Amino acid sequence: MAYTLQTSQTAFSGGKNILASEHLQFVEAGATLTGGVAYALGEAIARDKTTGKWVKFVDANVANYDDFGILNIDVLQGTADTIVGEVIVRGSVYDAKLPASVTALFKTKVPNIRFVKNI
Secondary structure, three states: OOEOOOOOOOOOOOOOOOEOOOOOEEOOOOEEEOOOOOEOOOOEEEEEOOOOOEEEOOHHHHHHEEEEEEEOOOEOOOOOOEEEOOEEEEEEEEHHHOOOOOOHHHHHHOOOEEEEOOO
């Protein structure tokens, strides 16, 4: 569940299950996502060194990041920053169910996440 200081209500949207294992570790103390952007289930995200906020991973900006993870929820973003806890930093996920933002470079940055090929 994502948290902001604004009250809102969204309809339930069933997503695809990206988890290939029940043994996972999520980021400790939550992750603050930059406001004004929607994030999808399975999105590759990284923590920006300058702001401390998590943003969508971009290969060209890899030098600006100091932590990496994969979102396990959808975040419908308003204008405010959002705090989420379900950022996978260790575990197994189905490679075929992830969006295109999970690039080969990103996979080298998360050695504790295993990308399972068989569904």
